Amino acid sequence: MGNLINPDNAGKRRDRFAKATVLAMRELVSKKKVDDEVRDLTAFIVLTLEQIDETIDETCKAWEKRDYWIKADRFRNEWLWTQTAAAKLEQAVVDNKWNLVPAVVKDMAKHLQNVTVPKRDWGTPWTGAYAVLMEKRDKEAARR
Numbered sequence: 001m002g003n004l005i006n007p008d009n010a011g012k013r014r015d016r017f018a019k020a021t022v023l024a025m026r027e028l029v030s031k032k033k034v035d036d037e038v039r040d041l042t043a044f045i046v047l048t049l050e051q052i053d054e055t056i057d058e059t060c061k062a063w064e065k066r067d068y069w070i071k072a073d074r075f076r077n078e079w080l081w082t083q084t085a086a087a088k089l090e091q092a093v094v095d096n097k098w099n100l101v102p103a104v105v106k107d108m109a110k111h112l113q114n115v116t117v118p119k120r121d122w123g124t125p126w127t128g129a130y131a132v133l134m135e136k137r138d139k140e141a142a143r144r
Contacts, residue, residue, distance in 0.1 A: 010055040010062075015115075017055070021048045022115045024126050025105055034098050036130070042093050042101060043133040044126030045108075049086035052079070081111050093133065 028041040056079045060072035085108050092100040 010058040014052050014055040014059075017048045017052045018112060018115045019117050020122075020125060021045055021052070021108070022112050023117050023122055024048070025108065025112070026117075027126075028101070028105060037126075038098075039093060039130040040126045040128065042089055042130075044129035045105075046086050046089045046093065046133055047129055047136075049082045049089070053082045053086070056082070081107070090133070090137075093130065094137070 024041050024044050028038065028045070031038050031041070056076060060076055063069075063072040063075070085104050088100055088104045092098055092104070
């Protein structure tokens with residue numbers, strides 16, 4: 001039996017989540033006041049950053065199996081910002097501290113400046129993300 005190859009590997013998923021994050025960031029920057037869409041956009045960015053963080057561990061575990069410890073550590077350090085940005089944005093969403101959002105988005109833009117989003121209609125994948133984030137937090141709180 002041959003090796004199984006996963007066509008949807010961690011790198012491809014990370015790339016997709018990064019593009020979705022950039023798309024949501026662009027839309028968020030154009031908003032002038034806090035409304036339901038801003039809540040959804042910010043929650044969506046939190047969820048995509050968490051997904052990106054999961055792909056980092058997946059990639060690093062594969063490298064660590066091959067004893068590429070330094071490469072894995074450098075990669076983790078390169079993407080460490082996703083955890084802090086997600087935590088700050090989640091705090092902004094949950095505690096209604098919207099003044100935190102612009103600084104975090106500006107910092108994220110530095111890390112995602114090389115991500116190119118194709119010029120096609122992506123729709124609005126962030127619709128309902130606020131409810132998803134709140135439900136996720138409630139489930140995590142119930143486990144504790």
